[in-house]
Amino acid sequence: MQALKKISAYWWCQIAGWGANLLVNVFFSWTFRGEITTLFLWRVLILTTLGLVLTHLMRAVLLRLNVLQKSFEKQAVYFVAITASVSFLLAFLQQMCYSKFNLYEPNEIKFSFTSRLIGNTFNSFVTLLVWNLIYFIYHYVERVRNQQIESLKAESLIRDLQLQTIKSHINPHFIFNSLNSIRALVxxxxxxxxxxxxxxxxxxxxxxxxxxxxxxxxxxxxxxxxxxxxxxxxxxxxxxxxxxxxxxxxxxxxxxxxxxxxxxxxxxxxxxxxxxxxxxxxxxxxxxxxxxxxxxxxxxxxxxxxxxxxxxxxxxxxxxxxxxxxxxxxxxxxxxxxxxxxxxxxxxxx
The missing domain is CATH 3.30.565.10 (Histidine kinase-like ATPase, C-terminal domain)
Known part of the structure; x- marks a missing residue:
């Protein structure tokens, strides 16, 4: 239990997201094929593992380049460029693993390595684009929420300072007038x-x-x-x-x-x-x-x-x-x- 508590929210989201992607693939394979083959399981496990590793590296690149701190237009360009690059890398490594362990489906053998690479790059781009959109939206909402909290804290601080300033003026003002009244009676x-x-x-x-x-x-x-x-x-x-x-x-x-x-x-x-x-x-x-x-x-x-x-x-x-x-x-x-x-x-x- 202590070990689970040490896992960050980011990794819980990673595990949940790619786990859900794996289950969706299994569901559609069972629905349309009526079976879950060993070949299919190896392919989907390779995709899930590569997805976890490469999206984590993609996140590191986004943080390294401070993409979230740039203007919206620049963020869009960086997100598309990084997503396309990592999609190609994911598809390439995926094909290399399939070739190494002979995990091609029978209907894929007739296509060339390049054709399979282009098709998988497109599929990977859609998946990683969804990942990046979720990542971007989460941080945008979090940044707006933090800005609102900081703004409220600043307003509260200003309000407290103003109230204290007003109070500090009231009491000396009252004391001086009262002392003048007493002085007139001495x-x-x-x-x-x-x-x-x-x-x-x-x-x-x-x-x-x-x-x-x-x-x-x-x-x-x-x-x-x-x-x-x-x-x-x-x-x-x-x-x-x-x-x-x-x-x-x-x-x-x-x-x-x-x-x-x-x-x-x-x-x-x-x-x-x-x-x-x-x-x-x-x-x-x-x-x-x-x-x-x-x-x-x-x-x-x-x-x-x-x-x-x-x-x-x-x-x-x-x-x-x-x-x-x-x-x-x-x-x-x-x-x-x-x-x-x-x-x-x-x-x-x-």
């Missing part, structure tokens, strides 16, 4: 600054855990956002009002980590902080048509930097495309003159 209200530092440590702990997964439960993401908003309310005080409209059934839905926090951060940076009177941030989570819909509304108005150049907008669009493809969408729009709405739709995970 001189004005030290006690509140200490509370803000505690809030920041909770957020950082959560964000570090979020780095370990491509998605996190929405409930966990929402808790990070609540910590972030508590930190920002230290800075904005009564200028920042927060409202939540959360369908509890959505809490276990997977979402990209730090995505909602980035959108809320964008809402405060481009909306609330630009308004002297401050404003309101509202977070909505619900199901709609087999999609998990997240909405971040804030007081403000869209402008060029908010809509096109903001990191939160570009990172959200990139992450949704990478993770969900065309199944997810992101829209940023004015609902009226004093309110901006960011809407994320992701496929429901059932």
């Amino acid at each position: 001189d004005e209200n030290p006690s509140r600054a200490r509370t803000a530092i505690t809030e920041l440590s909770n957020i950082l702990r959560s964000s570090m855990q979020a780095e370990k997964a491509e998605t996190v439960p929405f409930e966990k993401e929402l808790n990070i956002v609540k910590d972030y908003l508590a930190l920002e309310q230290m800075r904005f005080e009564e200028r920042l009002k927060v409202k939540f409209d959360i369908d509890e059934d959505t809490l276990d839905q997977p979402v990209p980590p730090m995505m909602l926090q980035t959108l809320v951060e964008n809402a405060i940076k481009h909306g609330i902080s630009k308004n002297i009177a401050g404003g309101e941030v509202q977070i909505v989570s619900r199901f709609n048509n087999f999609h998990h819909v997240l909405i971040v509304r804030n007081t403000g108005k869209l402008n060029g930097s908010y809509n096109n150049g903001g990191f939160g907008v570009s990172s959200t669009m990139d992450r949704l495309k990478l993770m969900f493809g065309d199944k997810a969408s992101f829209v940023l729009k004015n609902t009226h003159d004093t309110q901006v709405e960011a809407i994320v739709q992701m496929p429901v995970n059932v």
Whole structure:
């Protein structure tokens, strides 16, 4: 059994192919002649042995000349030329063996050696052409399959690198903005600054855990956002009002980590902080048509930097495309003159 396992797939195909050719010859001899003669068995065994040896040598020539690496037109020329050459060699050796051991059929004796050689060369050419076509098709399919696998691996690698790049941008971006908020409190209200530092440590702990997964439960993401908003309310005080409209059934839905926090951060940076009177941030989570819909509304108005150049907008669009493809969408729009709405739709995970 161990010896059989060491036989390569190529040799199994060789044995199976030439074995099948032998059986076909035996079948037709029995069908049309009604008997299997010793003469016939010797002839078919010689043909099978020569076929095995010469096709193996032909394969070595194909590999040596790198035929499979050439253009399709050159492959066709090489295959025909090599097939014709080996067919002639097979027919010649076949005739030499028949002459040496006197294995000619009675009706073949009347033909000259040359005539028999030409006839056997033609028959051998058909057989070897089928062998080469199978060999070519197998390697063509195998090459295409390997190319597809390599392409998928490359796409997967690029996707992973892009996701990691986006994540590496999100966390420093968030940290720097949070530290700026704390810095604004240090001189004005030290006690509140200490509370803000505690809030920041909770957020950082959560964000570090979020780095370990491509998605996190929405409930966990929402808790990070609540910590972030508590930190920002230290800075904005009564200028920042927060409202939540959360369908509890959505809490276990997977979402990209730090995505909602980035959108809320964008809402405060481009909306609330630009308004002297401050404003309101509202977070909505619900199901709609087999999609998990997240909405971040804030007081403000869209402008060029908010809509096109903001990191939160570009990172959200990139992450949704990478993770969900065309199944997810992101829209940023004015609902009226004093309110901006960011809407994320992701496929429901059932």
